[in-house]
Structure formats: structure tokens, C-alpha cells
Amino acid sequence: MATAKKKTAARKTTAKTAAKKATRARKTASKIVEDEAPSEPGSTSLVIVESPAKAKTIGKYLGRAYKVRATIGHVRDLPEKKMGIDIENGFEPDYVTIPGKEKTVAELKSAARDSREIFLATDPDREGEAIAWHVAQQIKTKNGARIRRVLFHEITKDAVQSAIAAAGEIDTNKVDAQQARRVLDRLVGYKASPVLWKTVKKGISAGRVQTVALRLLVEREREIRAFKPVEYWTVEAQLEKNGQQFTAKLHQVDGKKPVISNEAQASAILDDLKGRKTFEVTEVKRRERRKNPYPPFTTSTLQQEAAKKLGFGSKRTMRLAQDLYEGIEIGEEGAVGLITYMRTDSTRVSPSAVEEARDWVKMMYGQEFLPDAPRLYGSANSSNAQDAHEAIRPTDPKRRPDHVRKYLKEDQLKLYELIWQRFMASQMAPAVFDTTTVDFDLGRYQFRATGSVVKFLGYQKLYKEAREEGEGKALEDEQGLPVVEVGEAVPVKSITPSQHFTEPPPRFSEASLVKELERLGIGRPSTYASIVTTLVDRRYALLEQRRFFPTALGEQVEKVMVKAFPDVFNVQFTSHMETDLDKIEEG
Structure with a gap:
């Protein structure tokens, strides 16, 4: 218990310290730019976005009174060749212009000097907020044009003009959260990578979140390897009424779920049922089920x-x-x-x-x-x-x-x-199904047929969700059943035993991995794609037949990292860190 409290305290301290250093870095940067010579604002407004494509669309909506320029991603970051964090002085980051971005920064400064007002319209998320803040530190001057923050949640004429009219300030909490994450990632990388170089291979690296995702893949692979298949059998009857065939499954034996472990047990059941030409209907349950549409996408x-x-x-x-x-x-x-x-x-x-x-x-x-x-x-x-x-x-x-x-x-x-x-x-009526359960009690054995027919398509007239292997059957995929009544004798075409083996949990697909990352609170909307891509790019996992297979290198990296840093590369720590970053963002 005491250890858990210490870990929580340490985690909060790390996040808070990282947030404090971000605030200090902002103040330092502000000091530097305000010492520059004053400039005379011009007659046009400057709008700064991230991508040239976005700049083109927005420029068309705003007209000649606005110049629109693109940063093409981040312009400042921690240095490539050294840690760039002053651990002794509150984890203060040492930001530098990203190599190759010097010309972009110079062009933005020049455009800013000729502008009467400046709108920073980078993406409306943490990364976008950080880019806006970095750009502001580079372009603002004493007595220069006012700099404001604009959020485009959609890029249409009305939305762009409304967003410009509602321009506000940079959200410093969001900037703090992004910088805290950046500093944490750098610290973990600098601590972990040398361990990998010594024990696994020179030049490889371990990410704070990617390694936890890799751990999920490797642990699943170990489960699959350790899995021992168990034989079991099922018994199904093929029935027919008025030319419509349907299936009834053996549902109970002596009032309990059947456990049929081998062929001999299955054959004994078939011997008991030998000679049956019909199954008598003992119960019919009908009910209406509604299936609501899913919400729009996240x-x-x-x-x-x-x-x-x-x-x-x-x-x-x-x-x-x-x-x-x-x-x-x-x-x-x-x-x-x-x-x-x-x-x-x-x-x-x-x-x-x-x-x-x-x-x-x-x-x-x-x-x-x-x-x-x-x-x-x-x-x-x-x-x-x-x-x-x-x-x-x-x-x-x-x-x-x-x-x-x-x-x-x-x-x-x-x-x-x-x-x-x-x-x-998502704005349509629910789909309506008539579901039917028919029971056939045959002494010791009870067979059950379940079916579902669409009564009203509702939203499914336009859209049906996709399903993956292992996700179970949807209502609309159930068999249709003929109308039968209690006491009716339904002809039996055949009774068939089938051998099966229990199966290990499936390997993650991209869809199921993203779903699991979200469920566990690892990563955020802006990072799911990069987490998945990085595992493949670093050759830690292969994507074959749309499933992830960890490579020997990936398994080695996971083993070394989890052994060396058990408290860092685990789901709980990573999820708590994400929550702490959210708290910083919320102020």
C-alpha cells in the first residue's frame, strides 16, 4: 500500500514538475522576444496554419485582406543530439528550431512584421496548441501586432469566418500538457534506449507508450503459445418445415449445459436419439428487439x-x-x-x-x-x-x-x-427484429432453435457495422425460422455431431488494438495511429493477414524493458500518466 502511494505521489510530482518547467520556458521565451526591436504593423492580417492544403482552403474564404502561411508541422522541438532538459533546474526544456525549419521561421517573422493582426490557426488539439505557442514566441515583438488563437473545428466558409470573429488566447494549460508529455517521452527514451543498446542492439529505441502497446502484443503471443486446445463436441439437428430448413442445437442434457468431451459421448447421444423422425415443439418464445444506431465516429x-x-x-x-x-x-x-x-x-x-x-x-x-x-x-x-x-x-x-x-x-x-x-x-430510427426461440424437449435432451428476422430495417437501410472474427453474431445474421406452434411435430432431416477444439485468444488486428488502447486509457486520439505505425516501422511487430505478430526483436525489447523498468512500462502507469496530462490540460 505504501509503495502504491509513493508511486502515485512520484507520478503526480513528475507531471506537475513537467508542467512547471513548461510555464518557466514560456516566460523565458517571452522575455527573449520582447527585447527585440519594435516593428510597425502593416495593413493585412496574417493567419498561420499547419499545412499548405489548409492554407489554400482558408485563404480562399478570407480574401485579400488576409495572408495565410503554413508552418508545415512543428517548428521548434527538443534538440536531436542531446537530451535538452535541465533536470537540475525544474526539468526546463531547451527548445531549438528544428533543422530545416530555419527558412520557415524567418518567413513567418517577416510576414508577421508586415501584419496588423496575427491569427494562429494550427489544429485544435494539444499538438496544435504547442505549435501555436512556439510560433508566437518566434514572431511576437514589442509593440508588434496582436497575436490571437483561432480554432477551426471544420473548414467551411461560415465556420472559418465565425472562428476568426471568435478568436481568443493561446490555452496555456494545453501547452503545458503537451510539453509535459514531450519531456516525459524524452526522459523515458534517454533512460531506456541505452539499456537496449547494451543488451539488444545498437541504435534501437523504446517509446513510453509504444512499449506498453508492444507489451500487449507480446503478452497475447505468450498466451497463444501457452494455450492447450481442449476437445469438445456439439450436436445439431437439421429440421424442415414447408421446405424451409433450420438448425436446432443440443441445449441441455438432464437440465444442464451439455459437456461432450469426445466422440464416444457424442455417439451415445446419437444412439439415444436414433429413429426419431420428428421433434415436438414444447415452447415458443417470441419477442421484439430494437437495435439503435451507433453514434457518429470518434x-x-x-x-x-x-x-x-x-x-x-x-x-x-x-x-x-x-x-x-x-x-x-x-x-x-x-x-x-x-x-x-x-x-x-x-x-x-x-x-x-x-x-x-x-x-x-x-x-x-x-x-x-x-x-x-x-x-x-x-x-x-x-x-x-x-x-x-x-x-x-x-x-x-x-x-x-x-x-x-x-x-x-x-x-x-x-x-x-x-x-x-x-x-x-446515427439520426435514423432503430432497426426492429422479431426474435424467436423454439425449444424441443425430448426427455433427457433439449434442443433449441433461435432465429431472428428483420421486421423494420431502420438505420440499417443505410449503414451496417462491420464485424471481425471473434466478435460474435449480430442479430441480423441469425437464421430465419418458420412459424411453428407448441405441440407441433417438426420433421428431422438429420442429427449431426461436430468435433471442435477450444481456441486461443486471437492476435490483435489494427481495429482491436486501437479499441484495447482506448479501453485501457493508453494514448489519445492524436496518438493511436502513430503508436500502431511505430511498432511496425521499428520492426517490433509484423502485420500479416491484418493481424499483429511480434518479431523476435520486439519480444526481446519488451522483455528487457519490462524487466529493467517494470513501473514505467506498465498499463496502469501509462494510463495514469495520460489522466494526469488531461488534468494539467484542464488546469
Whole structure:
């Protein structure tokens, strides 16, 4: 107990110290730039974003009074060749301009000198906030143009103009959280990597979060290797009524779940049932079941569904989503952002988008496909949901996939269609199923047939969720049953025993790994794709037939890291650290 308290205290101290050093670094940086010579603001406004594609779309909406420039990612970071953290002085980071970004920084400074106001419009998340802060430290001067922060949750004309009008200040809590994470990652890397160089191989490295994800893969592989399959048998009867065949499974023997361990036991049951031409129906249960649509996508659920439905890796999904968010040339309309910001853990949707979707559903499918009230989804259950964000949805629900087909590349269209269908379906009526259970009591043995038929398609007229191996059957995949009544004798076509063996847990797919990372609280919407990609890029795991296999190198790295740093590379510590970073962000 005392050890656990010490660990918690140490963890909080680390996060708090990292946050304090970020504040001190901000003050130091502010001091430096304010000592520069004053400049005369010009007549245009400067908007700074991260990517040239985003700059192009936004520039079109804002017109000539605005210059839009791109940072092309981060401009400042910890140095490459040394730790860059002053551990003796409150973990203060020593930021340097990233090699190759000197020209970008110089151009931004020059553009800032000629501007009457400056808007930092980098992405609306932690990384974007940190980029905005770093840029501000580089470009602001005494008596220079005022610098404000703008958040574009979607890139459409109205959204861009509204965001500019509602410009605020840089969120220093978000900056602190990003810097605390960066410092933690660097400290862990500098501590862990030399151990790997000595024991495994020169030049390899261990990430704070990636190594925990690797641990999940390796532990699953060990479970699979240690697994001893156990033989078991099932017995099924093939029945038929009015030409419709259906299956009933042996459900109970002497009132208990059947345990049939070998062929001899299965054969004994078949001998007992020999000569039966019919099964008598002893009970029929019918009930109506409703299946509600899933909420619109978060980053995690988009990556999972794109992996299952489209076969896209997390990295590919996020790259395509970024294209759709930043803007696509749509004929005469020009560049327009087709989806809202793609890094989010919120399922919240704006009421205006909901109304547009409901109008479309009513027009396309009729009143019966529309629920009585709008479905207003809240945040994801996780306490880390940033509710300023919405779910991932089309910026204009009326812009159907077939309307934009000719302007999109094949993969972009597939992803847009997935996002559009999922969002529109989220505003539709539930699917309704008639489920039936038929029992046949034959003395010692009870057989049961279960079936389900669609009574009303509801949202499934537009969208059905994908399922992976090991995820069980969906209601809509159940067999259909003929109408039978109690006392009726149903003809038996055959009774068949089948041999099976228990199976080990499946290896993680990209979809199931992202789902598990989210469940355990490891990583955040902005990091799932990089966690997954890094494991493969570093050759710690291979992705074969869409499943992860840890390599010998990966297993070695995991073994050494967990042995050397058991308290750092474990799920609880990593999850708690993420929570502590969230607390810093919340202030």
C-alpha cells in the first residue's frame, strides 16, 4: 500500500514538475522576444496554419485582406543530439528550431512584421496548441501586432469566418500538457534506449507508450503459445418445415449445459436419439428487439471501422481524413473541408447538423425512418473527452458521396462515404427484429432453435457495422425460422455431431488494438495511429493477414524493458500518466 502511494505521489510530482518547467520556458521565451526591436504593423492580417492544403482552403474564404502561411508541422522541438532538459533546474526544456525549419521561421517573422493582426490557426488539439505557442514566441515583438488563437473545428466558409470573429488566447494549460508529455517521452527514451543498446542492439529505441502497446502484443503471443486446445463436441439437428430448413442445437442434457468431451459421448447421444423422425415443439418464445444506431465516429471508432470495412491501416485512415478536413477542390465551389476535425474523442454533434441530417432522412426514406426526437449524442464515456470538439461528421450533411465522387480519389471517397453514412444513420430510427426461440424437449435432451428476422430495417437501410472474427453474431445474421406452434411435430432431416477444439485468444488486428488502447486509457486520439505505425516501422511487430505478430526483436525489447523498468512500462502507469496530462490540460 505504501509503495502504491509513493508511486502515485512520484507520478503526480513528475507531471506537475513537467508542467512547471513548461510555464518557466514560456516566460523565458517571452522575455527573449520582447527585447527585440519594435516593428510597425502593416495593413493585412496574417493567419498561420499547419499545412499548405489548409492554407489554400482558408485563404480562399478570407480574401485579400488576409495572408495565410503554413508552418508545415512543428517548428521548434527538443534538440536531436542531446537530451535538452535541465533536470537540475525544474526539468526546463531547451527548445531549438528544428533543422530545416530555419527558412520557415524567418518567413513567418517577416510576414508577421508586415501584419496588423496575427491569427494562429494550427489544429485544435494539444499538438496544435504547442505549435501555436512556439510560433508566437518566434514572431511576437514589442509593440508588434496582436497575436490571437483561432480554432477551426471544420473548414467551411461560415465556420472559418465565425472562428476568426471568435478568436481568443493561446490555452496555456494545453501547452503545458503537451510539453509535459514531450519531456516525459524524452526522459523515458534517454533512460531506456541505452539499456537496449547494451543488451539488444545498437541504435534501437523504446517509446513510453509504444512499449506498453508492444507489451500487449507480446503478452497475447505468450498466451497463444501457452494455450492447450481442449476437445469438445456439439450436436445439431437439421429440421424442415414447408421446405424451409433450420438448425436446432443440443441445449441441455438432464437440465444442464451439455459437456461432450469426445466422440464416444457424442455417439451415445446419437444412439439415444436414433429413429426419431420428428421433434415436438414444447415452447415458443417470441419477442421484439430494437437495435439503435451507433453514434457518429470518434478518432478511435473511425480507425476501427475503416480497418474492418475498408482494410485501411490507422495511418492511412488519418492521412485521408486529414485531406477531407483540410479541403478538397469541388468544381466551381473551389476547395472546401468535407469533414469536421478528425482527432476527437467526443460524440457530440451540433444541433444544426442534426436537423440537416433529419431533413435528409425524412425526404429520402420518409417519416417512419425518423426517430421522434433528434438523437443528440453526448461525450464519449471517457472523462478525457474534449467537448469543444464534435464527432467526426460531414461538414454539410446534404453533400452526398455521389455528389463529390468525381472530385475525390478512390480511397478518399470510400472514407468520406463511411463517415457520411455513419453520421446520417446515427439520426435514423432503430432497426426492429422479431426474435424467436423454439425449444424441443425430448426427455433427457433439449434442443433449441433461435432465429431472428428483420421486421423494420431502420438505420440499417443505410449503414451496417462491420464485424471481425471473434466478435460474435449480430442479430441480423441469425437464421430465419418458420412459424411453428407448441405441440407441433417438426420433421428431422438429420442429427449431426461436430468435433471442435477450444481456441486461443486471437492476435490483435489494427481495429482491436486501437479499441484495447482506448479501453485501457493508453494514448489519445492524436496518438493511436502513430503508436500502431511505430511498432511496425521499428520492426517490433509484423502485420500479416491484418493481424499483429511480434518479431523476435520486439519480444526481446519488451522483455528487457519490462524487466529493467517494470513501473514505467506498465498499463496502469501509462494510463495514469495520460489522466494526469488531461488534468494539467484542464488546469
